[in-house]
């Protein structure tokens with residue numbers, strides 16, 4: 468695995484890379500969820516490039532940037548062992564020089580869900596992803612359904628701005644007890660980690676209910692809320708049932724694919740999860 472830290476070095480290397488090039492971007496804190504994206508990229512692309520950058524612009528001032536659980540050495544070892552061909556680890560000052568002055572901003576799709584709770588988050592994401600696409604020039608880029616709104620936002624940006632890149636959506640990888648893998652799970656105490664099982668339990672119950680024929684949107688939101696309320700450690704940020712593509716909230720019956728998503732705090736830790744009802 469080649470490690471590249473400078474944009475100019477990647478540009479030089481790029482001319483010798485075999486396509487298609489598959490890109491797997493992460494903030495670090497590599498786990499099996501990230502590595503499943505690498506596996507998929509490797510199965511579809513001649514060259515797999517990973518991007519490791521703890522992007523400060525997608526964290527609000529009150530968020531966990533300073534303590535984010537990413538260890539460069541461990542992350543490099545995990546990505547190498549999984550067969551990544553090129554690992555790009557840019558420096559913050561190269562990505563955001565002092566005169567950096569551009570924001571890529573999507574409107575409607577960034578307003579609900581995480582966008583309503585994390586001011587500036589999605590413009591941080593779309594700005595860095597645009598830069599990353601221009602630097603790495605991948606043919607395909609792999610993103611997890613775990614961050615469902617992020618995935619929709621990026622798909623929309625790629626369509627609106629005509630990036631010549633195929634966005635591949637990858638299924639959520641979970642622990643045996645259903646908890647979605649996340650770098651932030653490392654913040655949880657043993658008790659908090661146990662209570663985190665209520666998230667997927669609620670989503671799973673709702674999915675079963677959908678499969679049995681229920682279509683009323685309130686029923687699904689209520690199933691999840693009731694499950695989350697069983698834990699005194701969980702505080703609910705939102706439980707949402709939205710159109711899978713536009714993310715506009717559904718009232719009444721579901722008659723097209725829908726995203727059932729939630730965000731909670733357990734102790735100080737922000738966790739999100741979702742399932743698609745279709």
Ligand code: AMP
Pocket residue numbers: 492493494495499500501503504609610611612613614637638639640641647648649650
């Ligand atoms: P992050 O480093 O948290 O920004 O995640 C990097 C990529 O990995 C994003 O596309 C995430 O959606 C994806 N990802 C994170 N957790 C999981 C998971 N449990 N299963 C599948 N993909 C994931």
